[in-house]
Amino acid sequence: MSNQTTGSSQGTNAASRESLISFNSVDKIYGRDSAAEESVAALEDVNLDIERGEFVSVVGPSGCGKSTLLHMAAGILESTNGTVEINGIAVQSDEHQRNEVGLVFQHPVALEWRTVRKNLLLPVQILKENGEIEGDMDHYRERADDLISLVGLEGFESSYPNELSGGMQQRVTLTQALIYNPSVLLMDEPFGSLDAMTKGELNLELLRIWNETEKTILFITHDLDEAVFLSDRVVVLSPRPGQIVDEIEIDLERPRSEDTRGTERFVELATELRQHFKRL
Amino acid sequence: MATASNRPFAKARQWIRRQIPTVLAGALFVVAWAVIARLINNNRIFASISYTISGVMEHSTDISIKLTETFTSVIVAFVLAVLLGIGLGLIVAEISTIRQMALPVVIFAYAVPHPILAPMFIIWFIIGGDITIFTFTGPSAYLFDSVTAAQAETAIAINGVTTFGAWVGFFPVFISTITGMNSLEERFEHFGTLLGASRWQMVKHFRFWRALPNITSSIKATVQLSIVGVIVAEFIASSSGIGYEIVLAWKTNALGYMFGVILIIMIGAYLFYQIVVWTLKVLTPPGSV
Amino acid sequence: MTARDSRTLGSRVPGGGRISIENSRLTRWALSGLGVILLLVFWQAVATLLGLDPQYFPSPIDVMDALQRTWPTLTDALPHTLAAAVVGYLIALVLSIFTAMVLVANERLLNALMPFIIGVNTVPRIALTPLVIYWVGFISLSATFLANYVMAVWVAFFPMLIAALDGFKNIDEATENMLAMYGATTWQEFKFVRLRKGLPFIFDGMKSGFILAMIGTVVGEFVSGTFGIGSMASSVIGQIAIGRAIAIVLVLGFISSGVVFLIYQIESQLIFWQESSIMGEE
Ligand SMILES: Nc1ncnc2c1ncn2[C@@H]1O[C@H](COP(=O)(O)OP(=O)(O)O)[C@@H](O)[C@H]1O
Ligand SMILES: [Mg+2]
Numbered sequence: 093m094s095n096q097t098t099g100s101s102q103g104t105n106a107a108s109r110e111s112l113i114s115f116n117s118v119d120k121i122y123g124r125d126s127a128a129e130e131s132v133a134a135l136e137d138v139n140l141d142i143e144r145g146e147f148v149s150v151v152g153p154s155g156c157g158k159s160t161l162l163h164m165a166a167g168i169l170e171s172t173n174g175t176v177e178i179n180g181i182a183v184q185s186d187e188h189q190r191n192e193v194g195l196v197f198q199h200p201v202a203l204e205w206r207t208v209r210k211n212l213l214l215p216v217q218i219l220k221e222n223g224e225i226e227g228d229m230d231h232y233r234e235r236a237d238d239l240i241s242l243v244g245l246e247g248f249e250s251s252y253p254n255e256l257s258g259g260m261q262q263r264v265t266l267t268q269a270l271i272y273n274p275s276v277l278l279m280d281e282p283f284g285s286l287d288a289m290t291k292g293e294l295n296l297e298l299l300r301i302w303n304e305t306e307k308t309i310l311f312i313t314h315d316l317d318e319a320v321f322l323s324d325r326v327v328v329l330s331p332r333p334g335q336i337v338d339e340i341e342i343d344l345e346r347p348r349s350e351d352t353r354g355t356e357r358f359v360e361l362a363t364e365l366r367q368h369f370k371r372l
Numbered sequence: 373m374a375t376a377s378n379r380p381f382a383k384a385r386q387w388i389r390r391q392i393p394t395v396l397a398g399a400l401f402v403v404a405w406a407v408i409a410r411l412i413n414n415n416r417i418f419a420s421i422s423y424t425i426s427g428v429m430e431h432s433t434d435i436s437i438k439l440t441e442t443f444t445s446v447i448v449a450f451v452l453a454v455l456l457g458i459g460l461g462l463i464v465a466e467i468s469t470i471r472q473m474a475l476p477v478v479i480f481a482y483a484v485p486h487p488i489l490a491p492m493f494i495i496w497f498i499i500g501g502d503i504t505i506f507t508f509t510g511p512s513a514y515l516f517d518s519v520t521a522a523q524a525e526t527a528i529a530i531n532g533v534t535t536f537g538a539w540v541g542f543f544p545v546f547i548s549t550i551t552g553m554n555s556l557e558e559r560f561e562h563f564g565t566l567l568g569a570s571r572w573q574m575v576k577h578f579r580f581w582r583a584l585p586n587i588t589s590s591i592k593a594t595v596q597l598s599i600v601g602v603i604v605a606e607f608i609a610s611s612s613g614i615g616y617e618i619v620l621a622w623k624t625n626a627l628g629y630m631f632g633v634i635l636i637i638m639i640g641a642y643l644f645y646q647i648v649v650w651t652l653k654v655l656t657p658p659g660s661v
Numbered sequence: 662m663t664a665r666d667s668r669t670l671g672s673r674v675p676g677g678g679r680i681s682i683e684n685s686r687l688t689r690w691a692l693s694g695l696g697v698i699l700l701l702v703f704w705q706a707v708a709t710l711l712g713l714d715p716q717y718f719p720s721p722i723d724v725m726d727a728l729q730r731t732w733p734t735l736t737d738a739l740p741h742t743l744a745a746a747v748v749g750y751l752i753a754l755v756l757s758i759f760t761a762m763v764l765v766a767n768e769r770l771l772n773a774l775m776p777f778i779i780g781v782n783t784v785p786r787i788a789l790t791p792l793v794i795y796w797v798g799f800i801s802l803s804a805t806f807l808a809n810y811v812m813a814v815w816v817a818f819f820p821m822l823i824a825a826l827d828g829f830k831n832i833d834e835a836t837e838n839m840l841a842m843y844g845a846t847t848w849q850e851f852k853f854v855r856l857r858k859g860l861p862f863i864f865d866g867m868k869s870g871f872i873l874a875m876i877g878t879v880v881g882e883f884v885s886g887t888f889g890i891g892s893m894a895s896s897v898i899g900q901i902a903i904g905r906a907i908a909i910v911l912v913l914g915f916i917s918s919g920v921v922f923l924i925y926q927i928e929s930q931l932i933f934w935q936e937s938s939i940m941g942e943e
Contacts, residue, residue, distance in 0.1 A: 163838065166838075166841075166842050167841070167842065167844075168838050168841040168842055190842075190843060190844050193842075195838075195839075195842050197835050197838065197839065198835070199835050201835045201836050201838075201839045203836075203853070203854065203857070204934035204935065205857050205932075205933070205934050214853065215843050217853070218840075218843040218844070218845050218849055218853065219843055219844075221849065222844060222845075222846065222849075224843075224844065252933075252934060253934075254934060393775075393776040394776055394780075396776070397776040397777050397780055400777075401777075416799075417796075417799060469692060472688075472689055472692035472693055472696070473692050473693065473695060473696025473699070474696055475689075475693050475696070476693045476694075476696060476697050477696065477697070477700065479918055479921075479922075479939055479940065480914050480915075480918050481914075482872075482921075482940050483872055483914065483917040483918035483920075483921045484872075484910060484913060484914035484917055484918070485872055485875035485876045485878075485879050485913060485917055486876065487876055487879045487880050487883060487891070488879050488890065488891070488894050488909060488910050488913050488914075489910055490883075490894075490895075491894045491895055491897050491898045491906045492903065492906040492907060492910065494898055495897070495898055495901055495902075495903050495906060496717075496903070498898070498901065499717050499901065499903075547940060596783055596784070596785060599785045600785045600787050603785055603787060603788050604787060604880055604883070607790070607880065607883055607884055608883050608895045608898060609898075615788070618788065618790075618791045618792075619791050619884060621791065622791035622792070622794065622795050622884075625795075627795070630791060630792055630795065631792075634788055634789060634792060637784075637785065637788045638784040638785075638788070641783070641784050641785050642780075642783070642784065645783060
C-alpha cells in the first residue's frame with residue numbers, strides 16, 4: 093500500500109486521517125478468561141493518535157501498562173476492547189503488514205549462537221519465508237552492513253552477543269528493528285538498563301537515525317528527562333489501570349544536541365512534566 | 373477479603389486444586405487399565421484389575437512381610453545416602469585439592485552403570501556378614517493372625533542391599549552439595565572477608581545455606597534412586613525383599629501377582645516421595661524446596 | 662573478560678557453579694592423575710601390608726589378574742550388552758526429541774500428558790524389568806534378549822523426554838515476544854530458536870540417558886540371565902569372585918565414561934556460547 097494516499101483517499105473520520113498509529117478506546121484486561129487467576133485491568137479507554145514522522149513518548153509509573161500498550165501495537169497482544177490500527181489497518185486483522193512495524197525490546201534479544209550480522213538478519217529470514225517482505229537476501233545483506241555502521245558497530249559484525257557490552261547489544265537490537273525498514277518504530281524502555289553515559293550517547297544517535305530515516309516512533313520510558321529530550325509529545329499514563337491523563341507538547345528546537353538539556357525551556361518542560369507526575 | 377479464620381480453608385482448597393491433575397491421571401490410569409484388560413481379555417498377557425486383586429490377596433502375607441523389609445531397607449539406604457552425600461560433599465567442596473584429585477574417580481563413579489556394582493556390594497556382605505543395628509517386629513504380625521512375630525521380624529541393617537541403595541542414591545546429594553557450596557555469590561564472599569569469618573563460619577553461615585536448595589532438590593532424586601538401588605539389589609540377592617517377589621512372580625508366570633506387586637511398589641514410591649518432600653518443607657526455611 | 666576468553670583459558674566465569682576449577686589446566690590434570698595414582702598405591706599397600714585374602718579383598722594387581730583371565734569371556738559378552746544399550750539409547754533419543762517437539766508445539770496435549778510423564782518419571786521404572794521380560798518372552802521365547810533393548814528404551818526415554826521438553830520450553834519472554842512480533846510459525850520457532858536453546862538440555866539428557874540405557878540393559882540381563890555383562894556380573898555372586906566383579910565394573914565403567922566424555926566433547930564443540938559440564942547441571 094502506498095503511504096501517501098492513505099490519508100486522503102480513505103479518510104472517514106478526522107482522527108485517523110493523518111495518524112499512522114491509532115489506539116481507539118482500547119482496554120486491556122489480563123487473565124479474564126482463565127478462572128484460576130484474578131483478572132488485572134492494565135489499560136482503560138486509551139485513545140491516542142500518532143502522526144507520521146512524529147516522536148511520541150509514553151511515561152508512567154512502573155506497572156501502569158506501558159509495555160502492554162506497546163505490545164498491542166506490535167501485534168503481540170490482543171486488546172480486550174477497542175482497536176489498534178496502523179496505517180488504518182487493525183493490527184489483529186489479516187491485512188496487517190508486519191513489515192510496517194519494528195519493535196526494540198527492553199532487553200537485548202540477540203540469540204547467543206548467531207553473530208551480530210546473523211542476528212541482524214534474523215527478522216528478514218522469518219519475514220521473507222512467510223512472504224511478508226520482498227527483495228533478495230543480498231539487498232538485505234548490504235543493508236545490514238549499512239546499519240552496522242549507522243549504529244557504530246563496525247568491526248563487530250562477526251562477534252557473538254556475549255562478547256558485547258550491554259550498550260552494544262542494545263544497538264544490535266535496534267538494528268534488528270530497522271533492517272526491514274518499517275515506518276513505525278516501537279521502543280520499550282530500550283535504554284532503561286544502560287548507564288547514563290551510554291544512554292545519553294544512544295539518545296543522540298536515536299535522534300540522528302530518526303532524522304535520517306523519517307520513522308514514526310512510539311517510545312516508552314520512565315525517565316522523564318529522556319522523554320522531554322527526545323519527543324515531540326509526551327503522554328502521561330496514570331497508575332493501573334493506565335489511562336492517559338496528560339499530554340505535553342515539547343516545542344524544543346530541532347536538531348537537538350547535548351546542549352539542549354541545559355536550555356531554560358528544557359528545564360521548564362521537564363519541571364512541568366514532573367508536576368504532572370506528582371499530581372497522579 | 374480473607375480473614376484469619378478462612379485462610380486455612382482457602383489453603384486447603386488450593387491444595388485440593390493442585391491435586392486434581394494427579395487424581396485425574398490416576399483415574400485415567402485405572403480406566404485405561406480396565407479398557408486394555410477388557411480388549412485383550414487374557415489374564416496371561418495382561419492381568420485384569422480383579423485378577424490382580426486376587427493375585428495380591430493370595431499372597432497378601434508375603435507381600436506385607438517383604439514390603440516391610442524392602443521399605444525398611446529403602447529408608448536405611450536413603451538416610452545413609454543423604455548423610456554421606458552432604459558430609460562428603462562438604463569436605464570435597466571445601467578443599468579444592470581433594471576436589472581436583474577426586475574428579476576422575478567421581479566422573480567414573482557417576483558414569484558407571486550402577487547395577488554392575490551391585491554384585492560387589494552383595495558379595496562383600498556375604499563374606500563379612502550383615503551389620504544389624506536392631507530388629508523389630510514388623511506390622512505384618514499385627515495385621516495377619518497367621519504371621520508369627522518371628523516371620524515378621526525386620527532388621528535395620530547395613531547390608532549388601534542397603535549399602536548398594538545408598539551408593540545409588542548418594543551421587544545427586546554429593547554433587548549438588550559441592551555445586552551449591554561453590555555457587556555462593558561473590559558479594560557474600562566479600563562480606564565474609566570483611567567480617568573476618570573463618571572457613572568453618574563461612575560454611576556454617578553462608579555456603580551451607582546457599583547449597584540447601586540444591587541439596588533438597590537432589591534429595592528428591594535420591595528418594596527414587598535409593599528405591600531403584602534397593603530393588604535392583606533384591607533382584608539379584610536371592611530371597612530378599614519385594615524385588616525378589618517380582619522375579620518369583622515372573623518365574624511362576626503369576627501375572628496378576630506381578631502386576632499387583634509392581635503397582636504396590638509404585639504407590640509406595642509415590643507415598644515415600646510425598647512424605648520426604650513434606651518433611652523437607654517442614655524442616656527447611658521457606659523457598660528451599 | 663568475555664566468555665570466549667574464559668573458554669580458551671579454561672577458567673570459569675565466576676558464579677558459574679558446578680565443580681569449579683581455579684588453577685591452570687596443567688595443575689588440574691596433574692592433580693587428577695595424582696589422585697588416581699594415590700588411590701591405587703593406597704589400595705595396593707593396604708592389601709599387601711595387611712596380607713588380605715585376594716579372593717575376598719583383591720589388590721589392584723589381583724584385579725588386573727582377574728581381568729586378564731576373564732578377558733575372553735568379557736569380550737564375548739560385551740557386544741551383546743553394548744548392542745542393546747546403544748540401539749535402545751538411540752531409539753529413546755530420537756523418540757524423545759520427536760515427542761518433545763510434538764508436545765511443545767501442541768500445548769494442550771502437553772498439559773494433558775504432563776502429570777502422566779512426571780508420574781512415570783518419578784516411579785522406579787526398573788521394577789518393571791521382570792514384566793518386560795515376561796511380555797517379550799511371551800511374544801517369542803527365543804528372543805528374550807530383545808527385552809534388554811526394550812529395557813534400555815524404557816529406562817532412558819522419560820528423563821530424556823523431560824530434558825528435551827525443558828529445553829524446548831526454555832525460551833524467555835523477550836524472545837517469545839520477538840517471535841510473535843515477526844509472526845514466526847511454530848516450525849520457525851523451532852528452527853531459529855527452540856532447537857538451539859534446547860541443545861544444552863538435550864545434551865545433559867543425552868549424557869545421563871546413555872548411562873540409563875546401560876542400566877536398563879544390565880538389569881535386564883541380571884533378571885533374564887541372557888548372555889551379556891549383566892549376567893556375567895550376577896553369576897560372580899555365587900562364585901564369590903570379587904576380583905572378577907571389580908574387573909567387570911572397571912571395563913563397563915571405562916566404556917560408559919568414555920561415551921559420556923565423547924558426548925561432552927561434541928557438546929562443548931557445538932554449544933560454543935555457553936559452558937558445558939561433564940555431569941550436566943545437577
Ligand atoms: N501476562 C500478564 N498477565 C497478567 N498480568 C499482567 C501480564 N502482563 C502484565 N500484567 C500486569 O499488567 C500491568 C501492566 O504491565 P506492564 O504493561 O508490563 O507495565 P509497565 O510496562 O508499565 O511497567 C502490571 O500490573 C502487570 O502486573
Ligand atoms: Mg514495561
